[in-house]
Amino acid sequence: MEILSKEKNARNCKFKTRHGEIETPFFMPVATKASVKHLSSIELETIGTPAIISNSLVLYLRPGLEVIEKFKGLHNFMKFHNVIFTDSGGFQMLRPAFLIDYNEQGINFKSPFDGKKFNFTPEKSMEVQEKIGADVVMCLDNLPEYGQDYESVKDAVKLTHAWADRCIKAHKDKKQLLFGITQGSVFPALRKKSIEFFNKKEVDGLALGGLCIGESKKKMFDSIKLHAKYLRKDKVRYLMGVGSPPDIVNSVNEGIDIFDSVFPTQNARHxxxxxxxxxxxxxxxxxxxxxxxxxxxxxxxxxxxxxxxxxxxxxxxxxxxxxxxxxxxxxxxxxxxxxxxxxxxxxxxxxxxxxxxxxxxxxxx
Ligand SMILES: [Zn+2]
Incomplete structure (x- = not known):
């Protein structure tokens, strides 16, 4: 990653992926099922969308790896030629529609499509994301719903860190970039601990997870500022789930480089x-x-x-x-x-x- 220019905390960086170099700050529309709702990949490329994010769990369940592997990866399957990120789907697996239970080993969940049961571990998530062939993949994390108490969030952070260590170890394809995700909800001490943990890890970028899920704007920006202060400066920073134009402009001001959200597409439909x-x-x-x-x-x-x-x-x-x-x-x-x-x-x-x-x-x- 190279910082091309800076104005206070706001940064213009570039980093290399298998699908070319990409300049920050940029925004990724969400393409959960290998498409951004109501837009084709050709339309996205006409607009000049530099990157999208898809969901590896959803793709794993439907259409399944067998189909995506036959097309030699998601780029060719959906005919999108720019950068693709995939999320682990940890967020979905832990929600009531999916979850059976979870422990240190991994997550047991059922598919909401057909009720079939699955066990996902950090190793399995890396294997799935590698086969899908995204340019950037995310560690499996444990993201509690907003409003959990300090002790529950502390346990989730501990699990997120243990799973991240296993993801880093299991991540074989070095041309595919791997990002870590900090957790800790709105508790500054836990966030700081998570930032310090990831600062020492061999990852290509750092994501801020578990924000914009119900906390106040002030708490969200307090947490973003904490990251800006303590996150190492030589890695790109990805704020997950933020997409309102004023929030983006204000987050860039705090040193955020990458964004994704359903906000623009969902708002359009409404x-x-x-x-x-x-x-x-x-x-x-x-x-x-x-x-x-x-x-x-x-x-x-x-x-x-x-x-x-x-x-x-x-x-x-x-x-x-x-x-x-x-x-x-x-x-x-x-x-x-x-x-x-x-x-x-x-x-x-x-x-x-x-x-x-x-x-x-x-x-x-
Ligand atoms: Zn227009």
């Missing part, structure tokens, strides 16, 4: 569209006959061709085209926002950019 003036709720009455585009400052094909009235009509009646147009615009917006962030850090103008961005961002719902 008619919340990102514009240069903030979030616009397209389903509002005032747009019923509106001929103007979602955002006249946007260069995407949706804004060049379609009116607010048409998109409202399509979304209101749950037409596939409405979902596609709204999602395309939001992903285009966020990809462009990241480009602007990188450019402004390079030009040492990020402080001014952030101030203007935040004062322009108005949410009207």
């Amino acid at each position: 008619g919340n569209l990102f514009t240069s003036k903030g979030k616009l709720h397209i389903l509002r009455k005032e747009f019923f006959k509106d001929e103007s585009p979602i955002d006249e400052n946007c260069s995407c094909y949706v804004c060049k061709n379609y009116s607010r009235a048409y998109i409202q009509y399509q979304l209101k009646f749950k037409e596939g085209v409405g979902y596609k147009l709204a999602t395309y615009h939001n992903i285009h917006y966020i990809t462009n926002l990241m480009k602007e962030i990188r450019l402004n850090i390079k030009e040492n103008n990020f402080k001014k950019f952030r101030k203007e961005f935040l004062s322009n961002w108005v949410t009207k719902e």
Whole structure:
């Protein structure tokens, strides 16, 4: 990893993957089942999406490794040529819909698709992610739901660390990058312990896990700041689950390099569209006959061709085209926002950019 330019804590870095070099800060749309909802890989590449994140557990269950291996990996299966991350799926395995029980050895869960039972260990997770062929894979971690007490979170951190050691040992394909994930919920002492643990490990990047899952914005940013202060500076930093434009801009300001979230796609489906003036709720009455585009400052094909009235009509009646147009615009917006962030850090103008961005961002719902 190389830091190309810095402005205070905000960084513009680059790192090498099997699918080329990638510059930070960047945002990854979520492609759980090998697709970003309502967008094809070709559309993602047209937008200029540098990376996506898929879920190795979901792919393992359906369509199964047999299919993905036949295509020599996920890139070829879904025809996406840029960088692919996979998550371990630990988050899903530990939720009630999946979980049977877990212990130091691993996690026992049942597939919500057909009830079939599975045992996942750190070694198994590495094997699965290696076969899927992502460029960057994540350690299996133990992420408790938000609101657990100190002792439960402490146990989860201990398990996360023990599993990370086993993932590092089991990770064979050195061209595939491996990221560690810190845990510790909103308890600063536990977070610090987790940061210190991962700072000493042989991993290619460090992720901040277990944030943006119900805690207050203040607690989330306190934790991000703690990471910015104590995480080693020579590894890329990935904030998992954060995707609202103001949160991204503020997190970049604290030294975060990578983001992923369903926020832009989920919001699009609900008619919340990102514009240069903030979030616009397209389903509002005032747009019923509106001929103007979602955002006249946007260069995407949706804004060049379609009116607010048409998109409202399509979304209101749950037409596939409405979902596609709204999602395309939001992903285009966020990809462009990241480009602007990188450019402004390079030009040492990020402080001014952030101030203007935040004062322009108005949410009207
Ligand atoms: Zn647009």
